[in-house]
Amino acid sequence: MKTRLCRLFFEIEQNGQAKRYSLAPLSAEEIGAGFVAGFKVTNRSEEPQPVYLVRVRENGVMYCTCPAFLWEQRKGQEPAAPQPQPDAMCKHCEALAACGAVTRNMLDVLKARTKLLDAAEQRIEQLTKNRDIEREAACRNADSLRRTIADLEGRLHEVTQRALQLQTSLSAAQAVTPKRRTRKVAA
Numbered sequence: 001m002k003t004r005l006c007r008l009f010f011e012i013e014q015n016g017q018a019k020r021y022s023l024a025p026l027s028a029e030e031i032g033a034g035f036v037a038g039f040k041v042t043n044r045s046e047e048p049q050p051v052y053l054v055r056v057r058e059n060g061v062m063y064c065t066c067p068a069f070l071w072e073q074r075k076g077q078e079p080a081a082p083q084p085q086p087d088a089m090c091k092h093c094e095a096l097a098a099c100g101a102v103t104r105n106m107l108d109v110l111k112a113r114t115k116l117l118d119a120a121e122q123r124i125e126q127l128t129k130n131r132d133i134e135r136e137a138a139c140r141n142a143d144s145l146r147r148t149i150a151d152l153e154g155r156l157h158e159v160t161q162r163a164l165q166l167q168t169s170l171s172a173a174q175a176v177t178p179k180r181r182t183r184k185v186a187a
Ligand SMILES: [Zn+2]
Pocket: 052, 064, 065, 066, 067, 068, 069, 090, 091, 092, 093
């Protein structure tokens, strides 16, 4: 394949003024851990040209490095913010979604998968907790059984000792008892 130069641009119109942006793909390092897709967006209508990374998180939520997005995000994280808070957005995220560079379908699929994974994780956590509770109960039962057996063994030992003592005393008593002699009957 011949080496070709491709350029991707989009425009954002705001207050009757159009700003032109160029899109560039991100390298694996630029996408970074926890993100699955994204673009480097450069504002070509300003000088110096601001550059933002607009990326999609693994959970299907978009993320931009522009100040407006970071402000939106901070607002959503404030303690008084109502839950659930809508995803933070900025004109760059909205533009990429609107022009199809990032498809809504991909975001929806990622969000649905994340929900399923979260549910599965919760279920596993619950099952692990239940198993631990059952194991603890089994251990408690085994402990109480072991104590009962030890107790019974102790009592059995005592009884055996007493039986032996009785046996010894009995033998001793039998040894000292004078034997009755049978009198010879006078003929
Ligand atoms: Zn932005």
